[in-house]
Amino acid sequence: MGRRTTITLIKCDVGSLPGHHVVPKVLLDIGRKRLNQAKKEGLINSYYVFHAGDDLELLMTHDKGENSPEIHSLAWDTFLEATEKAKKLKLYGAGQDMLKDAFSGNVRGLGPGVAEMEIEEREADPIVVLAADKTSQGAFNLPLFRIFADPFNTAGLVLEPTMMEGFKFEVLDQKERSRAILKCPEEMYELIALIGSTERYVISHVWRAVDDLICVATSTTKLSMIAGRYVGKDDPVAIIRIQHGLPALGEVLAPFLHSYFVEGWMRGSHWAPIMPVSLKDSRCTLFDGPPRLLALGFQVTEGEIVSDEDGNPLIYDLFDDPAFDLARRECVEYASIIRRMGEFEPARLPESYMEYTALSKVLEKLKDRFHPV
Ligand code: F6R
Ligand code: MG
Ligand code: MG
Numbered sequence: 001m002g003r004r005t006t007i008t009l010i011k012c013d014v015g016s017l018p019g020h021h022v023v024p025k026v027l028l029d030i031g032r033k034r035l036n037q038a039k040k041e042g043l044i045n046s047y048y049v050f051h052a053g054d055d056l057e058l059l060m061t062h063d064k065g066e067n068s069p070e071i072h073s074l075a076w077d078t079f080l081e082a083t084e085k086a087k088k089l090k091l092y093g094a095g096q097d098m099l100k101d102a103f104s105g106n107v108r109g110l111g112p113g114v115a116e117m118e119i120e121e122r123e124a125d126p127i128v129v130l131a132a133d134k135t136s137q138g139a140f141n142l143p144l145f146r147i148f149a150d151p152f153n154t155a156g157l158v159l160e161p162t163m164m165e166g167f168k169f170e171v172l173d174q175k176e177r178s179r180a181i182l183k184c185p186e187e188m189y190e191l192i193a194l195i196g197s198t199e200r201y202v203i204s205h206v207w208r209a210v211d212d213l214i215c216v217a218t219s220t221t222k223l224s225m226i227a228g229r230y231v232g233k234d235d236p237v238a239i240i241r242i243q244h245g246l247p248a249l250g251e252v253l254a255p256f257l258h259s260y261f262v263e264g265w266m267r268g269s270h271w272a273p274i275m276p277v278s279l280k281d282s283r284c285t286l287f288d289g290p291p292r293l294l295a296l297g298f299q300v301t302e303g304e305i306v307s308d309e310d311g312n313p314l315i316y317d318l319f320d321d322p323a324f325d326l327a328r329r330e331c332v333e334y335a336s337i338i339r340r341m342g343e344f345e346p347a348r349l350p351e352s353y354m355e356y357t358a359l360s361k362v363l364e365k366l367k368d369r370f371h372p373v
Helices: 025-040 069-088 137-149 188-195 223-227 249-257 322-341 358-365
Strands: 004-012 046-052 055-062 113-120 125-133 167-173 178-184 201-208 213-218 237-241 261-264 270-273 292-301
Touching: 004 069, 004 125, 004 237, 025 046, 025 055, 025 069, 046 125, 046 292, 055 069, 055 125, 113 213, 113 237, 125 137, 125 249, 137 167, 137 188, 137 201, 137 213, 137 237, 137 249, 137 261, 167 188, 178 188, 188 201, 249 292, 249 322, 270 322
Parallel strands: none
Antiparallel strands: 004 055, 004 113, 046 055, 125 237, 125 292, 167 178, 167 201, 201 213, 213 237, 261 270
């Protein structure tokens, strides 16, 4: 039995500038100070604080398991302090995702997004974390499908005996709040039939079929469902375990050779090409986007993110690489095509996606103006 270690990534938009752009250093420093203190006290084993556009991201490893009230309250208190600072500085959208006042042991359902995975450490445990801004959870459906079920993406599905047994996908129906587990390759068509509807069905976990090894955990917050109104896109995160009988680093990154369309972008109301970017370009600009995606790689050993001699976690900025220039260029080209259409579908999301946006207010305003024909 390997050592049990929990990897937790909790994120929240607590304020940014200018507008919904980036988390300033003052807020990142609050995250670092709090997590450094928690590490000293032995609550967590290691951490890395970063931002995906306007979202403050707290990556931690610890021994408390998933849904630990201590770990969740550490994140909540950190976001509260950052919100206070953001309010003082009148940063934009200060406390935007802090949707509830009372913390009751778990940040799920309160606004922040959470991806968590308790693992039994293998001989070496390499991990990739994905973090997106200005898009929703369904944005990960396509790449997760390609990584864990598409043999044209992942050579291991046809070359590696443990992977040939396939993978199990937990699919969450965000409308009915129910879940189902589908196994690939046997149920591949049914899986695509569901997760092709990215606004409703999202992949929440993936396990290796041969031994039920956990390999993916994603965040599945639906902010509009908590708030009952549009309060920004969910800006999802995912934790993916890789290598040694799981998709290799390069198979996890291969879907990002090309850009593809996700929902989000300006006012969360448009189809948008996604752009894989480095930490330096993790900031939305053009039409509040295009939605940006980070991929960070690291390894976990004896409960900690492997660090250098000075104790700095060794985090690799995986899209900081000319190999993804094509996707970035495609993204801008797709953006220039679709933005020509303004607010006409398919540039704008269909009406059914937008029940929590200002469009519902327009309809409300005009409701007495419609007469039977
Ligand atoms: C998208 C997003 C932004 C805002 C837009 C308007 O997730 O957060 O595109 O919707 O900048 O923001 P407000 O209404 O705050 O001026
Ligand atoms: Mg924001
Ligand atoms: Mg955001």
